[in-house]
Amino acid sequence: GEDVEQSLFLSVREGDSSVINCTYTDSSSTYLYWYKQEPGAGLQLLTYIFSNMDMKQDQRLTVLLNKKDKHLSLRIADTQTGDSAIYFCAPSRGPGGSYIPTFGRGTSLIVHP
Amino acid sequence: DTGVSQDPRHKITKRGQNVTFRCDPISEHNRLYWYRQTLGQGPEFLTYFQNEAQLEKSRLLSDRFSAERPKGSFSTLEIQRTEQGDSAMYLCASSSTRRQETQYFGPGTRLLVL
Numbered sequence A: 001g002e003d004v005e006q007s008l009f010l011s012v013r014e015g016d017s018s019v020i021n022c023t024y025t026d027s028s029s030t031y032l033y034w035y036k037q038e039p040g041a042g043l044q045l046l047t048y049i050f051s052n053m054d055m056k057q058d059q060r061l062t063v064l065l066n067k068k069d070k071h072l073s074l075r076i077a078d079t080q081t082g083d084s085a086i087y088f089c090a091p092s093r094g095p096g097g098s099y100i101p102t103f104g105r106g107t108s109l110i111v112h113p
Numbered sequence B: 001d002t003g004v005s006q007d008p009r010h011k012i013t014k015r016g017q018n019v020t021f022r023c024d025p026i027s028e029h030n031r032l033y034w035y036r037q038t039l040g041q042g043p044e045f046l047t048y049f050q051n052e053a054q055l056e057k058s059r060l061l062s063d064r065f066s067a068e069r070p071k072g073s074f075s076t077l078e079i080q081r082t083e084q085g086d087s088a089m090y091l092c093a094s095s096s097t098r099r100q101e102t103q104y105f106g107p108g109t110r111l112l113v114l
Helices: none
Strands: A004-006 A009-013 A018-024 A031-037 A043-050 A055-058 A061-066 A071-076 A085-092 A107-112 B005-007 B010-013 B019-024 B031-037 B044-050 B053-057 B065-068 B075-079 B088-095 B109-113
Touching: A004 A085, A009 A018, A018 A085, A018 A107, A031 A061, A031 A071, A043 A055, A043 A061, A043 A071, A071 A085, B005 B088, B010 B019, B019 B088, B019 B109, B031 B075, B044 B065, B075 B088
Parallel strands: A009 A107, B010 B109
Antiparallel strands: A004 A018, A018 A071, A031 A043, A031 A085, A055 A061, A061 A071, A085 A107, B005 B019, B019 B075, B031 B044, B031 B088, B044 B053, B065 B075, B088 B109
């Protein structure tokens, strides 16, 4: 099955950029998602990238995909204290896999003033 | 849209008791998913429905777990003879026919088995 690896923690200063990295193993992954989870809450879909793209930008968020190395990253520009949360990388096989994502353990982003 | 709702938000039960959770998806979303999230882990897929049909079940879904979606709208997840290892957050998500790749998650039901 799919394995998804992420660093557990990332600490940044307010106003800096944050980069959260993820590696996965399933080369059949076609939709690669980033979710955000605040304490005690459900998951919020932030963005996703299709496997035939190598970059996607959405306001402060930039997703980079290196399909050859199976490496995905999420960059948050001008990080704010409200961005403090757990971020999950979650690849899926798309329609062939019923769009069911496999989640990593998540990266806890801590933003300090 | 009011979003995906789940009830109850918290449940404390004693080992051996049965519990049932409810999920109301976004109106007209035909797909409904259940996930389980234990402390410090990401969500793990349990099962999903397309309309009233249960199309896929994870091996995590033991015989003590059963899910239904009788009219293709809300869904229930029942755990029989709960064990301490069932303590987790149970998350529900839904997606529409036109945007199947986008799942919207509910706030979850946190279960604690004593």
